[in-house]
Amino acid sequence: MLDTLPAILVEPIIRAALLEDLGRAGDITTMAVVPAEAPMRCRLAARQPGRLAGIEVAAQTFRLLDPSIRIETLRSDGDAVAAGDAVLELSGRARSILTGERTALNLASRLSGIATATAAMVEAARPHPARITCTRKTTPGLRALEKQAVRAGGGVNHRFGLDDAILIKDNHIAIAGGIMTAIERAKAAAGHLVKIEVEVDTLDQLREAMQVGVDAVLLDNMDPATLAEAVRIVAGRAVTEASGRVNAQTVGAIAASGVDLISVGWLTHSAPILDLGLDV
Known part of the structure; x- marks a missing residue:
């Protein structure tokens, strides 16, 4: 497992990405469709084989939106995964998880792609x-x-x-x-x-x-x-x-x-x- 980067380096990046997505009014789709206290349990999983990176970054994305979200880390940066392998399990307010979904996936998918390509070259x-x-x-x-x-x-x-x-x-x-x-x-x-x-x-x-x-x-x-x-x-x-x-x-x-x-x-x-x- 790699040492995680200091939060002071990572949080501004995540905040900027979230602000870009939330815009001026927030997630109006989720706020309109999902009740405020509706619970959600979900799993972040690999859909193809590769090497992971940015998993803690994804977890931090959800924590920044809602510290009450419960997150269980199943795999870490540097781990090899097969299609279908679970990486994170999350439970908490559905609104918070859905609002952070795309930003978390954008970051983790991008970083895992880099790790996967690097592993292949190595x-x-x-x-x-x-x-x-x-x-x-x-x-x-x-x-x-x-x-x-x-x-x-x-x-x-x-x-x-x-x-x-x-x-x-x-x-x-x-x-x-x-x-x-x-x-x-x-x-x-x-x-x-x-x-x-x-x-x-x-x-x-x-x-x-x-x-x-x-x-x-x-x-x-x-x-x-x-x-x-x-x-x-x-x-x-x-x-x-x-x-x-x-x-x-x-x-x-x-x-x-x-x-x-x-x-x-x-x-x-x-x-x-x-x-x-x-x-x-």
Whole structure:
């Protein structure tokens, strides 16, 4: 079971999602159709197999609407589920549960989809030690939750923001006038705890970077044979990260090249949801 994110990080996200749905007048359908004190007992369940994430987020959604709702957690973030497996059981005021249903499902389905996609990539990279990592290509406002979902799927996190580390990419290099100049400027500006990574497209660029020295190299859009040669050039002097054209069909060969990390942007920007439903 993963450690849950601090409530101070998660609650504002859930509140914003609920406010978006409730609008100016609240759930007028439920208020019109369902008596105020009508009870409800229901179950949040998986409708397809996958890996879970965002389950505590879903539970918090209902708690924010109505602290009296009783919630039993049957499965946790990181758990594998089959179609039909129950995840949460809820009982309480029907109005509260129905009002929170869509927001809770939107968040849990989205995050579980990311965890499921990550788990598939992790499995496809076996038995090689390369770790699957995400990027900053996240849904605005949901980054902390989506990166937690990557961890639930067995992946690891790249930087959370622009202030985490220095990552010198192709446009930085173009403006600076070259890789060596860009790295030297970064080293002059970086604090003693700030790591430096540089993106390279060719082995010649990699050799330049290694002359100056960096903490990590991002090997962009290289085929497996070129990646293997890049790993030999680095020879353990920096963390090696492969990126670009990574999917379930290519990740095994990329991992076999010996890189330390494989970054996959689509895990957080394009992974399909895991279908979850709330049934009375």
